[in-house]
Amino acid sequence: MNPLTVVASGISRGSEDSADKAYGKAYAMMSWFGVAYLAGKRWHNLSEGERTRVMISRALVSPADLLIFDEPTTGLDLDGRETVLRELSALASRRDDRTMLLVTHQVEDIPAGFDHIAMMGRMTEHECMIYLDAHPRVYATLDGNTTPGTITFAGPIGEGLTDERLASMFGISLHVERTRGRWKAASRSRLA
Template identity: 30%
Template sequence: MTPASATGARPSPVVLDVADVRVARSGRDLLADVSLRVRSGEHWALIGPNGAGKTTLLTLCGALGHPTSGTVDVLGRRLGRVELSELRRHIGHVDPRHRMLRDNIVTEVVLTGLTGSSDPVARWSPTPAEEARAHSLIASVGLGARSTARWSVLSQGERGRALIARALVATPSLLLLDEPATGLDVAAREHLLDTLDGVRAAHPDIASVTVTHHLEDLPASTSHAVLLRDGRVFAQGAADHVLTSEPVSAAFDHPLDVERVDGRWSARTRRGAPPA
C-alpha cells in the first residue's frame, strides 16, 4: 500500500493509541513496553500463546482497565481522564462468553447493545429508528428468520452472529472481538468469518481488534497483526509481513509453516521438524 504521505492523502484518524504500556499484578508484569496504534478502517489481530497478554491488552482497548504506567487513548479520550461508562458506549464488544440472566429473544439481545446491559433494561424502550437498525443488523448477519428465537435454542454460531449485531447496534467506531470463533464447528466458523468480512465491507470506517489463538480463525479482511510473547510485542505491522512462518514460529517457540491462501491463513508444524 502506498503511504498516505506519498499520495498526499491524509492518514485515517487514530481510533486507539496504546503507548509504552505496562500492566503489573501482584508484582508480575502482564504487559511491558507495549505500544499499538489502530486507525479507522484497520482490522488488527492479537496473536500469541496462552499467557502472552492478549486478553490484558484487549481489556485496555475496551476501557475496562487501566495501565500501571504508560497511556491509553481510546477514541481520542485518555483512560484516567474520562468517564468510562460513557466511553464504553462507543465501543462494540463481541464475547462468546456473554451471559444473560433471562432467556431473551434475539432482538432483545441485540438492543442491549444500546444500553450496555446484559439484559433488557426495565422501563426502557428503543426509538423506532433504533428498533429498525436492530432488525437491519439482525438480517445482515443472516438471522432475519430467527429474530424472535430465544437465546437457549440458538446454536453457538447463531449466538456469535447475534453478538456481532449487538456490538454494531450503537454504531461504534471500535469493534473488539475476544476469540469470536470459540466453540464453533467448521461450518459455523466459516459462516461467522464470512459475516465479519461482510460487516467490515459494509462499515468501512470501523476499526477492529480481534484476539485469537488460531490463525485459521482470522477473517480474510484482517489488515494488521500484533504477535505477543511473555507480555511484550514480538512483532507488529501489516498482517502479510507479521503472520509469516518465521515470526509466528518464534513467538510460539515451535517450527511452523504459515500460508495465506485466498486471504485466509493456516499453520502447521514444519515438515521435517523434530518432535517437541
Template identity: 30%
Template sequence: MAAVIEMKNVTWRREGKTVLSGIDWTVNAGQHWALFGLNGSGKTTLLNMINGYIWPSEGEIYVLGHKLGSVDMRELRRSIGWVSSSLQEKLYGKDTAQDLIVSGKYASIGLYEKPAAEDYEKAEALMKQLRCQHLLDRSYQTCSQGEKQKLLIARALMANPKLLILDEACNGLDFISKESLLDSIEELSSQPDAPHMLYVTHHTEEILPVFGHALLLRRGKVFGSGQTKEMLTAERLSDFFEMPVDVNWSHDRAWLARN
C-alpha cells in the same frame, strides 16, 4: 483523525508479577488489526486496559483520541463494542433475539427501556446484515453458539461504536459455524460505516484479509507488529512458537502446520 489506539511504553503489574511490559502499539484510522497470542500472553489484560477497566502501572494509553485517565470512561465505552464469549453467561436466555440486540443501545443486561420502533427496525437490519434474520422472535437460549455470536456482534453494533473488539469470536464453533461467522465479519468490514475492528485470536487461519495489520503478543511483550503478511511467516512464527512450523496461505489466510 487521531489514532484509534495508541499505547506508549505500557506496563502492567499485579501482585509483583509483570503481566504486560513496555507495550508500544498504534492503530491508525482506517486500519483493522488482529491481536494474536497464545493463552496467557496478556491479550485479555490488554483489552481490559483499552476499555479502561484497569490502568497501566507505567506508560500512557489513548483510545479514540482520548487519554485514559483524563476522560469519562463510561462515555468512552459507548464508542467501543466488545464482543466476548464471557458476556454470553451474563445475558438473559429468555430474551428474544431482537430484544437482546436492542439492549445494546442502552448497554444493559436485559431491556428496561421502552425502545422506539426504529430501534427494532435497526435491530432487524443488523440481523439481516449478519445473516441471522431467521432468528427473529427466537429466544436467545435456543440459538446455537455461532448464532449467539452473531447476535452479540449485532448487539455491539446497535450503539454505533467507532471501535469493535471481537474477542475470540470463533471460540467453540464448528467449522461451518466458524466460516459463516467469518463471512459475516468480512461483509461487515466492507460497509461504508463499519467501525474500526480489532480481532483477537490464537488461530492464524481466522485472521481474514481485511485485518491487514497484526500485533503478536508473547509473554506480555510485543513480539512483532506490522503488516499481517510480514508477521505471519514461517520463520517469524517458528520463533514465536519456539518450534518449527510451516505457513500455507490459502484465500489470503495463513494456515499452520507442524514442520
C-alpha cells in the same frame, strides 16, 4: 429476553431512533448476519454458536468507533465460523472508519481484509536478539523481554505472520501461507 431485544440494546441510549426504528435496524442487522430466524426465540434456548452470532450482530449495529471481537469463532460449527469470517471480512473491506480489533489464537480465524497485526508471545533472549538483528523495524523495547504477553510484533500482517516468527514464538517448525486472503499455519512435520 429474546435475541432481537439483545441486538436492539446495542443501539445507543439517547439515540434519536424510536423503539420501532431501533428494532427495525436490529432485525436488518440480524438478517444481514444470517440470524434473523432467531429473533423470536428465548435467549436461554440458543446454542453457544447462535448466541455468539447474535452478540456480533449487537456489536455491529452499535455506532461504536471501535469494535473488539474476542475469539468470535469459538464454539461455532464450520458454517457459523465461515459466516462470521465472511461478514467480518466484508466489514473490513468497506473501510467505514471503524476500527476492528480481533483477538484469536488461530491464524485461520483472521478474516480477509484485516491488514495489521499485534502478536503477543514469548521469545527467549537469544531468539529475541537474533530476530531484532534481522528485523530492525520491530520495537526496540523487545530487547531481552521474555515475559509472556510481550508484544513481539506490531505492523502489517504480511510482515508479522512469517514462518520464522511463528516458529520462534511457538518453538516448533511451522509453515505459514496465505491463500485467497486467508491465512493458514501448519507444523512442518505434518507437511512432510
